[in-house]
Amino acid sequence: MPREHDPLPVRAIAPETRKLRTVEDLFASVREHEKKGWIAPAEPIVLTAGCTACATKCVVKAAESSWMINARCGECGGPWPRSEMTAPGLVSVLDLETEPDDQTCLVELAELGLGPGGCVLVDPGDEPPYLFEIPGQHTFSQAHDLTEKVSPESSMGS
């Protein structure tokens, strides 16, 4: 059992060049290394939640703290559109043995505050938990330059 004050090891197990954009990408990347256990984002992912003013269900797809800043639907002056579907409301852990549902898969990591260099907790179950580092550079200001300079490193001569 990890003790509470021990810092968790950080593992950059995905290649630096790999782009993780959505929860689905993240899930697939961790799954290459862990067949079971679970992933816990830093904050629960709110998929849908009730407007605090009129109780209408809203589509959120963001970290809990983003929702809490203004927990109202569009009609009550908040940023969140109304939801017509009955999706699960809150996801706090992703079980590695079952695929996340479609709505969770599509949530962008940026919406959860998880950019390159960010970490999510992975607990394989039979090994100590660790932090999975999102691959890529932290330097958001250079992001455009980097993508423009990317050239195919190995051309197989198609």
Ligand SMILES: [Zn+2]
């Ligand atoms: Zn409302």
